[in-house]
Amino acid sequence: DAKTTQPTSMDCAEGRAANLPCNHSTISGNEYVYWYRQIHSQGPQYIIHGLKNNETNEMASLIITEDRKSSTLILPHATLRDTAVYYCIVRVMDGNNNNDMRFGAGTRLTVKP
Amino acid sequence: NAGVMQNPRHLVRRRGQEARLRCSPMKGHSHVYWYRQLPEEGLKFMVYLQKENIIDESGMPKERFSAEFPKEGPSILRIQQVVRGDSAAYFCASSPVLAGSDTQYFGPGTRLTVL
Numbered sequence: 001d002a003k004t005t006q007p008t009s010m011d012c013a014e015g016r017a018a019n020l021p022c023n024h025s026t027i028s029g030n031e032y033v034y035w036y037r038q039i040h041s042q043g044p045q046y047i048i049h050g051l052k053n054n055e056t057n058e059m060a061s062l063i064i065t066e067d068r069k070s071s072t073l074i075l076p077h078a079t080l081r082d083t084a085v086y087y088c089i090v091r092v093m094d095g096n097n098n099n100d101m102r103f104g105a106g107t108r109l110t111v112k113p
Numbered sequence: 114n115a116g117v118m119q120n121p122r123h124l125v126r127r128r129g130q131e132a133r134l135r136c137s138p139m140k141g142h143s144h145v146y147w148y149r150q151l152p153e154e155g156l157k158f159m160v161y162l163q164k165e166n167i168i169d170e171s172g173m174p175k176e177r178f179s180a181e182f183p184k185e186g187p188s189i190l191r192i193q194q195v196v197r198g199d200s201a202a203y204f205c206a207s208s209p210v211l212a213g214s215d216t217q218y219f220g221p222g223t224r225l226t227v228l
Contacts, residue, residue, distance in 0.1 A: 034216075043117075043204050043219035044156065087155070101146075101206075101217060103156040 004088045009108040012082075018075040020107050022088030025069040031092055033064060034101070035073045037084040044087065044103075047073065078111045085109075115140065117207050117220035118187075125226045126195045134190040134223045138207030145188040146206045146217060147173075147180060156204060162188060195227045 005023040012018040024033065035047040048055055048062045050071075055062040061074040075082055087106040118137040126132050138145050143164050148156040161169040162182040173180065177195075182188040192199055202224050206217040 036219075041202075041222075043221045044206075046216055046218055049216065101148075101156070101158065103148075105155055 004090055004104055006086075006088050006104065006107045008105065009110070011110050011112055012075075012078045014080060014111050014113050015077055018078040018082065018109060018111070020073040020075075020086050020088075020109065021070065022073070023070045024088070024090045027068050027090050028092075031090045033062065033068075033071045034089040034091060035060070035062065036087045036089065036101075036103075037082075038087070038106070039081075039084040047086075078109075080111050080113065083109060083111045117205055117218055119203075119205050119220040119223050121223060122221060123224050123226070125228060127228050128196055129194050132192040132195050132199070132225055132227075134192075134203050134205075134225070136188040136190070136205030136207075136220060138188070138205075139209075139218055142207035142209050142218075144208045144215065145182050146208075147188075147190050148204045148206065150202045150204060150222075152201070159190075192225075195225070197227045200225055200227045 032049050032051050034049040036044040037047055038044045048057055048060050050062045050064055052064055052068055064071045085106040085108050087103050089101050117139055120135050124132055145162045147159040149159055150156045158172040160173045160180045162180060164182055165184050177193045179191045202222045204219050204222045206219045208215040208217045
């Protein structure tokens with residue numbers, strides 16, 4: 001699986017959009033971009049994933065650059081409960097046996113009032 | 114639809130004892146993964162199982178650790194003769210069978226403390 005690079009930490013004001021970047025310059029054509037978050041002491045929570053098109057769900061939007069070498073997770077209106085470590089992961093999703101998720105250090109997002 | 118369930122949530126063992134961690138996947142999921150998270154570190158993959166089969170155990174220590182996912186019942190991660198370094202949070206995740214739809218969903222974790 002491709003390596004990802006994320007900033008160690010970020011701050012965001014409550015109510016504003018949080019934009020979390022991720023670089024994955026060695027991503028392969030069949031690798032998806034996944035985002036998870038881990039709120040203190042809890043299990044990782046799935047947020048969103050995509051291949052090359054931008055994706056949106058009730059939690060967030062995922063913007064993937066045209067060359068797929070980087071992406072941005074957008075939380076449109078951050079709340080205090082969005083304070084967490086956010087993990088960007090790239091992996092093949094082909095239903096075969098290579099299914100472990102390679103978690104890096106992630107970005108520690110702190111939403112401030 | 115209940116999510117991934119893990120129990121116990123907290124487990125305290127003395128050095129040399131055995132620890133058994135249980136994971137019930139989401140309904141309809143037959144793939145289970147175990148991860149370990151040491152304090153202040155990220156999650157590390159341990160093992161991937163399907164019903165009655167270990168598919169990938171490349172992240173599991175060769176000694177004292179074992180995992181199973183029987184035909185009936187939860188997946189079990191067993192740690193024999195625990196040592197203080199085994200103290201960590203152990204997370205289980207599950208995913209469905211369908212190719213192209215194998216997003217992993219995580220349970221709340223079991224926090225193991227070895228005294």
